[in-house]
Amino acid sequence: MYLKKYLTEGLIQVAILLSLSGTRVDVGLEPGLLSPLHEMMLGPSAGITQTQFHNLWNHLKDGQPSHPKNVDLDGFTSRRLLGLVRSLDRLQVPNTELEAWLVHREPDMLPGEHHGQPAPLERAHVRLEDIAGPGLDPGDILRIQGENETGRDVHMEGGELDESPRPLSEWSQGSAWSDRSQQEETHRRVLSDHQMYSNSLDEEEGEMGDGADQEDQEEEPASRSERERRDSVSDRESAQNDEEQESLSLQECLRLLEHTFPLTHQPSEEILPAIGGAVDHEYMSAERGPLLSPLIPSEQPPLDLELQWEDLLAIMEPHGLDVSTRFPSYQVGPVQTPLDAAILSNYQSNSNSRNDNQMIYQDVHLMEAALPLGTISLHHPETRLLPLTPSTELDQHNMSLNLSEALENMDVNSSPRTPYHTNLISGDPLDDLNMGVDVENGCTAFDMNPLTQDPEDNLITDNTGLGDRSNFDINFYPNDFTSASLIPQELSGANPNLPILPLSHLLVDDEEEGDYGLAGPLGDLLEDATTLDEMSLLDLALEEGFSPEMAARLEEEGYLVPEQANRNTGPYVTVMPDNEEDDGGTSSSRMAQGSSRTLRQESGEKADSDSGLSLDCSFSPASPCGSESSCYSSSSSSSSSSSGSSEGLYSEENDQKDEEGEINLDMELEVTIKQEEEEGAVGGYYSSDVNKMVPSSYQEEKLFNGLPWQEHIGHDHSYNQAWPSTPTSVTGKTSKKQSKYSSRQSRTKSYSRSSAEQFVEAELWNRDDRRAQSLKIPFSNELIINLPVDDFNELLANHRLNEQQLNLVRDIRRRGKNKMAAQNCRRRKLGALQGLEVDVSGLRRRRAWLRREKQEALKSLQEMEQRLDGLYQEVMFSLRDEEGRPLDATDYALQFGANGSVTVTPRRQGTLPRGDSKAGKKHRDKK
C-alpha cells in the first residue's frame, strides 16, 4: 500500500510536471541527472521522480535534505545542461548568477542613502558589486535608478531599486525587448520571478499580492524610456561580463553575502513591510486616485510607482513569511551559504525592485518608509520562527495563518489595494505565470543556500540545480536562477489563456495541497497545473499520474468482469478459478476446454472412484480442484516424496508413492475434518493429500498447471486445520491450531526451500478441500463453486451423493462463492477508497482555487467600488447648483435614467440613487 502510494504520488507528480512543462521537470531533474536532458524533457523516469519526490517529502517532513542521487555537477556541466535545457525550452538562459549579483550591486549604491535599511544589506550589496562589479558600475546603476524613477527617488535605495524596476517593466514589455540580450531577459525574469514569488506568496496568504503584477505592468508604460536606458546599461553589462567572470564574481559575492546574509536578508524583508505600511498610508490618502492610477500610469508616474510600491510591499510581506515557512533551512540557518546569499540577493533584488517603488513612493513618504523599515525588522523574526520548524505541516500551517491574516487585512485595507487588482486581471498572463514560477524559484533558492558552502558550489548548484541538500531542492533550484526564466516562459507559452488568474492562486493551493502531503514545491507545481487547467486539467494530470495504478485497477476490474464470466461459466473456470491474469479470450478458449474437461472429469471421476481411496489418496492428476490440483498436487508430492514434482504433474510413480504414504493420512484427515466440522473450526490446513480427494483428469491438470487461477487458493487460510500427519490433529482446537501451525511451519520449512511456490500453494489447501477429500467428493471444489446453478444441479444429479456429501458440496459452493465475492468486495472497496482519495485531493485543489478566485473577485469588487466612489465624488464636485456652488455629494445623488440620462437629485434619507450604495456609504462615512 505504502509503496503504491509512493508510486502514485510520484506518478502524479510526474504527470503534473509533464503537464506543466517538460522544462520544468527537466530543470528540476537536471541537477540530479548527469546525462539526462532527454529524460528531463521526456519526463523523468518514474524511479527518479519518485525518489525526488520522496526526497522532497522527506525533506519537507524530516528536514533532511540531500539525496544520494543529488550529484554535484561541475559548474560547466551543470551550466551546459542548463543551457541545453533552456535552449530546448526556447528560453534563453542568461546567467542567473549575473542577475543575482546585479541585484546586489544596486544595494552598493544605496548604502549611504538607506537610512531605514540595515547596514548588512548594503554591505553585502557593496561587496558583491565590488567583487562582481565587472559588468556594472554603481554609477550606472544609480543612473538607471534615477532614470527609472524619473529622478525622484534616486537618493533613497536607488542602488537596489534600479534593477528591480527594470525587470518589472521589461518583463511586462518582454516582447518589445526581445532584441535585448538573453542576459537581460534572464535578469528580468529573475527579478520578475522574485516579484512573482512575492506575489504568489501574497496571494497564498490572501494578501494583495496580485497588485504587484499590475503595478509592474503599470510601471512599464511610464518608465519605458528609463527601462530602455536600463536595458542598454544591462546590455553593456552583459556584454562586458563573461559567464565565467560572472560566476567568479558571483561566488565572491555569495561568500560575502554569506557572511552578511542574515543581516542582508532581514533588511529586505523589513524594508518591504515598512514600505507596505507607507504605501497603505498613501492609499489611504483620498487625494490621489490610486484606483485610477493604473489606468493612466504614464500620466501619473508617482501614483503608479506608489501602486507598484504597494504591491511590492504586499508581496514582500507574504514573501518573507513564505520564505521562512517554506524554507526552514533558510530560516534556520543563520549561517547561510553562498547560495543562500545568492538567493537572498535575488530575493533582495525583488526587494530592491520594491525598493524602486519605494523610492518613488519615498519621494512622498520617505520618512515613513524609513520608519517602517526599522519596525518591519521585528516582523522578520516572526517569520523565521515559523520556518524553524522544518515540517511541511508547520509551513502549511503558517501559510494558512498568513492567508487568514491576509484575508483579514484584505477586509480592513482592501480598499487601498483593490485598484490594482483590475490591473492584475488585465495583466499579462505570462507575467502571472512567471511570477508563480518565480515564487517557487525563490523558495528553492532559499533552500539551496544553506547547503552550498562554496560560492562556486553555490553557483553551480544554482545553475544546475544540483543542490546538495535534498532532491527537492535540486529539482527546484534550477528554477531559482537560470531555469526560473525558462519555466515561466514555458508556462506562459503553454497556458497563454490562463493569464487572468495569477499564479499566486496556485501558491495558495499549495497550502491545501499540503493536506495531501505534497511538498510545497510540488504543491506549487500542482497548483500551477490546476490554475492552468482550472483544476480539471489538474485532475486529469492526477489521473494520468495514477494512470499506472488506475490502469492496474482497470485491469483488475476488467479482469473482474471476465472473472465473473468465468465464474458463470463455472466449469471452465474451475480449471482456473482465479485466472485474474488470464484474459477473457483465454477464458473463452478454456471454457470450451472446460466443457470437454467436465465431461472428462466425470468419466475420470468415475474411474477415480473406481480406483478407490488409493486413487483419491494418491494425487489423482485430476485433483478435485482443477486449479488447486496443480499446485496442490505438487505440494502433496513434495510432502509425500521429496520428488516435489512441480506443476502438479504427477508421474505414476509419484502417485503411487503418494497413495501409499497418504492412505494413512487420508484416514487421519477424515478424522481431523470431522473434528473441525464438529468444532466449527474455521478453515483448515490441508495436507497435499487433500488433492487426492477430487478426481480430475490427469491431462486436465497438466493443462491447467501454472495457471494463475490458483491465486485465491493461495489466499485460503486453512484455519484450525491440523496437519494430517501431525499427532495433534486429533487433539482439541488449540492443540489443533498449534499443530496446524507447527505442521505448516514444518511444511514450509521442508518444502519452501525446494519449490517454495508450489509448496505454498499446496499449503493453501483449504478446509473445504479437506472436507471434500474426506467425503470423497468426486469433483473439484472449483467445479463446485464455479459451475452455473443448472450445471451444478445436473452435476449433483449425475453423481449420486449422500446427504452429507450434498451438504458439503453445497457448503463448498456457497463458501467458495462467498469467498470470491468477499475478494471482489474488498477489491472494490480499495478501488473506491483510492478513487475517493483522488476525488478529495482534486476537490481540495478546487476549493483552494475557488477561494483564490473569490478573493480576487472581492478585491476587484472593492476596487470597482472605490473607483465608483471616486468618480461619483468627482462628478459631484464638478457640478454646481443654481448658485454656482459645488454640490455636496452627501446632499445630492446621481440618478441614471434608462435612456442613459443622468440627473442630480437631492438626496433624501432612505432613498439612494441606483447603484449609489457606495455613495450612500460615502455619505455615511463623511457623517
Place this chain on the structure above:
DNA sequence: CTTAAGTGTCATTGG
C-alpha cells in the same frame, strides 16, 4: 506481546 493487513467465513440484505 501487540498491531495492522490480509483472508476466509458467516449472516444478512437486496435484487
Place this chain on the structure above:
DNA sequence: GACCAATGACACTTA
C-alpha cells in the same frame, strides 16, 4: 422461495 451478489462482522493468520 431459491439463487446470487454484496457487504458487515468476526475470526484467524502472518509479518
